[in-house]
Amino acid sequence: MAKQKGLSVFVSDTGVIAAGYKHLLTTHGIPFEEEGHTEAKIVSAREVVKSPGIPNDVAIIGQLLQHNVPIIDEIEFAARYAKGKIIAITGSNGKSTTVHLTYHLLKRAGFHVALAGNMGHSFAKCMAENIYDYYVLELSSFQLEGIKNFKADIACLLNITPDHLNRYNHAIAAYTKAKLNILRNMCRSDHFIYNNDDAIINQQLNQLAISPARYPISILTGAQPPPVIYSSNGAFHFRFNQRSFSINHHLTHLPGPHNQYNTMAAIAIATLTGVSLDIIAAALPTFHGLPHRMEWCGAPQNIDCYNDSKATNVAAAQVALLSFNRPITWIIGGKDKGNDYTILLPIVKKSVKAIICLGENNTTIIKAFYSLGFPIQETDNMGSAVDIALSMALPGEVILLSPACTSFDLFENFEDRGNQFREKIKLCIAQSKK
Structure with missing residues (x-):
């Protein structure tokens, strides 16, 4: 994508670049190196797009910081050129199911929508290949660390549980901060869907000034007043935008309480983007989940x-x-x-x-x-x-x-x-x- 936009691009990898990627780089005339970094060349860059899997404490990152070279993530870079609406979904668990169900509902509604992010489909590659009205992104904490100007139109935070803590000095607070970066730059006209039953999320949200409209989700019984989105008596219930409606649990094939959160989040996102209740009800039974996830x-x-x-x-x-x-x-x-x-x-x-x-x-x-x-x-x-x-x-x-x-x-x-x-x-x- 950077090459397509007329930028000078150089790829550097400490490992061996797979044959398919080498062919892609050569075909597009992009110079590269593998099995090591040429430090002088990298620190002379105007900007570095870092793979999210690279830890922040490796030597080359330290050198870039010393030379004041801006370091961003691919998500940040691609978002600069996105013209459509961005739907960003994160959480310790359930991201992939929620992202794919959201994409399924929007696709069934006839929307021109792309699926990208933390599941093998690069946001930047997606942008280079086509222009979409909606981008449904699965975002990991690693990807969210490197955003600065990225802004979601709809953000969803499913849950926060200890994971990847070796990346964050075994501090749940640092991991949580990375996840909450999904709210960065959002404004009052945007929408934020989150798990109201998650103690860590609620604790952190109470300490933040949040601009977008909130849509809390709950499956716990007896909450008064009921959350905006909740599950009870065999149905999912939604109360927002001067509108209330319910959808029976039997319309979904996804088992387990965790998938109630995932399903309600996807339905809420689809509703906020304008998908009709009839289309949602028809599309839910045709989604059978993802491989390797229940x-x-x-x-x-x-x-x-x-x-x-x-x-x-x-x-x-x-x-x-x-x-x-x-x-x-x-x-x-x-x-x-x-x-x-x-x-x-x-x-x-x-x-x-x-x-x-x-x-x-x-x-x-x-x-x-x-x-x-x-x-x-x-x-x-x-x-x-x-x-x-x-x-x-x-x-x-x-x-x-x-x-x-x-x-x-x-x-x-x-x-x-x-x-x-x-x-x-x-x-x-x-x-x-x-």
Whole structure:
């Protein structure tokens, strides 16, 4: 996009640039280097667009700061050229589902809308390829750190739970500050949707002067007055812009209380952009969620199997466990991020009948749940994990892959982990039919 806008561009990477990206750079006449930075060349730049995954404490960032070179994020850069409305969605968990459901509702309404951000689709690349009326962006805390003039027309904050704290000196306040940067530059004509049941969000909002109109969401009962957006008696209720309406829960296929927040946020965004209630009601049943996020994979032996491989932290696993009122055989484990599993003890004691640890080192997990007294087994193979789970679970129960850990000890990524689970379930179903 920068090249398209007539800017002089140079790409520098400490790693090896993938062949496909090299071809793209060469095709567009963009010079690049890999496996190291040429410091003198980089610090002579007028501006640096930093990949959000690069920590702020690496040497080259320090050199840029010493030379007073402005450092921004790709989201900030692309937003300079955006002519359409920007819908920005963040949160520790639920971002991808909410972003995709929002996009689905707007697309079904016939809007010219793009999906970009923290899910593999660059905002800048999207801008370079087409001009849209609406941009639905999933934004991570890393991406929000580097914004200065970026402004959302509609912002949504789903939740804040401890995650990526190694990036923020293990301080939840610093992580929260990055998330709340989504409100930066918003004005009174803009809209802010947020989780009213999240204690961290409410604590921080009470300390801020917020310009955009607020739309709090709640699923807790008995709140007086009821929040603007809330869930009760089997329906989602909305009261804003001199308008009230309700939508039945049965119109959505997304399970669990966490998906009630996600669904209400997406419906609110669609309504604020002008999507009619009839279109929303028709579109909701056609959205079946995303792969690796509470994805139903089948029911071998009449046991429902769910792939929640994207649950790479404790909070994500917690909402998955809370989604069922049937006994769960839980597949957990992977590369630990310093997780505190003790917060899961009450729900695990109530809902889990057995644990299969799937990781290279399961010591922390076993120590956390050993006192509960139910079966805990270990394996380093997905096929074995599913076989063990099927030997423990009974018809009508649930097998849940919700690892609470990253996947990089045994798998390429969370997609690989989830795909292996799904394929094993398919194989088990096929074998049962022979």
